[in-house]
Amino acid sequence: MAQHWTEIVPGDRYAVAMNGMLHDYDRKILTLLYQPLIGPTCLSLYMTLWAEVEDNRLWSTSSSHHSLMNFMGIRLKDIYEARQKLEGIGLLKAFVKNTEEGRAFIYQLHPPLTPEQFFLDGMLNIYLYKKVGKNQYSRLKRFFSDQSQSAQTGYEEITSSFQDVYSSGHNSPNDYIEDLQTDENEQFIGRGEPQAIQINPAAFNFELLEAGLSESLVPKKALTKKVKEAISNLAFLYDIDAIQMKNIVISAVNEDDEIAIDELRKSARDWYQFQHQDQLPSLLDRKQPLQHLSAKSKPQTQEEQLLYYLDTTSPRQLLKDISGGAEPSSGDLKIIEDVMFQQRLLPGVVNVLIQYVLLRTDMKLTKSYVEKISSHWARKKIQTSVAAMTLAKKEHKQYLEWAEGKKANKKPAAKKKTVRTELLPDWFDESKSETTETVDKSKGNEQELSLKMQEFQEMMKKRNGGGSSE
Template identity: 60%
Template sequence: MTQHWQELLPIDRYVVTANGLLHDYDRKVLTFLYQPLIGAMTLSLYLTLWAELEENRLWSESHSHHSLMNFMDMNLQAIYNSRLKLEGIGLLKTYVKEDEDIRSFVYELQPPLTPEQFLLDGMLNIYLYRKIGKAQFARVKRFFSDQTMQDSDYKQVTKAFQDVFTSFHPSAFSYSDEMKQDIEMEQEYSYIGRQHPKNIKAEAPDFNFDLLFAGLHENLISGSAFTEPVREVISNLAFLYGIDPIQMKNIVISAIDEDNKINLEELRKSARDWYQFEHYDQLPSLIERTQPVIHQSSKQEPETQEDKLIRYFDTTSPLQFLKDISGGAEPAKAEMKIIEDVMFGQKLNPGVVNVLIDNVLRIADKKLPRGLVEVIAGEWVRNEIKTVKEAMELAKKNRRQYIERAKEKKTTKSGNYKKKPIRTEVLPDWFDKEDKNEAKEKSVAAKTAEEIEKDNREIEEMLKKLRS
């Protein structure tokens, strides 16, 4: 697993540049449109880097990341995680150069999308609507819009360029090599200006266009209809709504117009209608994301049964995990709200949330009590749990400490005193599986080969049930 300190150190240097001028209006766009999705801490990093740029210039001075930590009162891991969010949402490009023991970064700030681009994006607008709700979304739309001129009594009388200006005959002046050299910009320089921001491309990594084409008859729609913009929208929709090629086929068919082309607006509407029909009129949110790659516990093919379970938690969203353990049934809205609040409020990674769900369901007899979820989540946040493996190890450690404390209390009690019952919790399959009688005599950490084999069988059965 790649830790943040392998990618970034306090002594590493950085400079800030910008892909074109950033305007004061961009602050409003960042605050009202981007902040609900990336959080105040991530927005603060963007604004801090922006402030380091000199007015109307494109390069800052060189600084260490230690100075950035002091300015923002944030640890390096928080800065690194915020940087990744800025990169993911298209607000930052990062470049690195390594010379022996010196590592330096260039942080290139990207201008945010225009309000029109963002609110018509087809993906970001869905996430924003799901995050802030109908009323606030309507407020944001009003803030970034105004009435257009519709009075038909007015007619345009604007003069064209050629009506106002005239040009010299080419013979009136000479275009010398010296003049050409003076006009052209030096190779190592570029003009300061505003670059047009590009929409985010979120391609579904496993979307199979060949399978989609195989399900579409050539007489129904030609391959030429799948232009680059159409492919991009299909990839975004597949990522956003979790649509596979078979399901996408019917959505594409419903968006074919009379010219045998794919209407992008109809395509987006059909995909949204399909998702809301499948998910009881809900819209997707960030709870459906899986464990970030940088925090996945294993990058190699799993070998043991426990490795396979870790891989499952790493590559499965909390929503899908709740479905799997419920036999494919949709989770209750109250449960979804609890898990979403933990992910957004406590900032736990999706894979860690999967372990948390599994743990609580077994402890609380297949229920998700909000209080218990929040208590365990708070403990894991304080312990800075970022990976599935760390979550599982902390849960095991707490279990061992609980058993040891219970044993100590039992041995110090006199037989004349009334003994209080010790609560025994139902534990996840990946916890220690030692027999209760044997646990009284042996250390919890000590397992025989037979017990390890039993663990592996139980984990394998759990995986088969989940995958089915």
């Protein structure tokens, strides 16, 4: 993950371009439908860039990012992160050009989806429902809808057609033909078409899906481009792999041997809710947010490389890497999902938690143990991987007692011990500073634990192309 200062500096210039006119109604859509998903900082950035463009214009004047920082009262890395979120959700496109004076950016604002497009999107509406809840979601639907004209019965249309009202003259156009032509370097001011979120179909294994589908049940011609796009979105939304998607696709085939997209969405939603106790997915940051990264420079040492990996890898991918590429079990994913949703721990912190628990419990994720530690970290407001490691070292004795099912009867003062400052690979190796009783009980695990850690680091080296030498 690139650091913001390598991508943008306060002196870089930018101009705002509009992909069509935005209207006041768009403000309501952005505020009520998009803001719960992207947050107030992203909305503020979008509104600020919009305000820089004068009415009935498509371009703003050039300005510096330093001015934008002063306008919004936030740091440059917050602007960079908000910009990326706007890009990801389809509200902004960014372009850059290197000049002699430095980098110049164009930020092209795109209109939001219409309420109809949003509520029928199949992804954004699911995330919104999960975010705001049933009652608020129903209120928003009522706010952005009204009675259909078709509900008014008994009326007959009497509208006149064009040819009924107008006739056409046939004068020679030679005198004004040049005036009718448009300049190729100009464009008319109008309304741009909003673009729905589309996950890259290349991210889904369609070859494996097609190999598992019988031609008699699902003809290959049924997998149209539109269907494949829907499958890609649903696979991302509900975290469905090609094997699991097979039955979902089969259930959506209609009597015409076509795949009904509405039925496909319903089947995928039903599958997810069955797997997750009637819950719906939430929209989360894929990796550790920039402001909470622990590695502040290009990783050089083995410890820095591991920190960087934990910060820039999703918890699901971490579990997959630890398992040698095997897909994590649904039970393990459910434990991690609950931690991220209920305790609101960031991905980098969850990765430290996963590694700590696996290395201390013989590579098993025990739900009660994970929840106990995660709730402790949530109360401590842990937001970085380094802070998670430090607290794990400090409370190591307590965590061991939890793992062994013991109750700590000692006073809090007796639990204090020196906090070591070194990072991984031995950040969790705190048993040497514990009492003699704990040392005796855990001594037999140290050699095995050290070997597991070495295996984990070797795996990270291979994954990162051999790593860098210290």
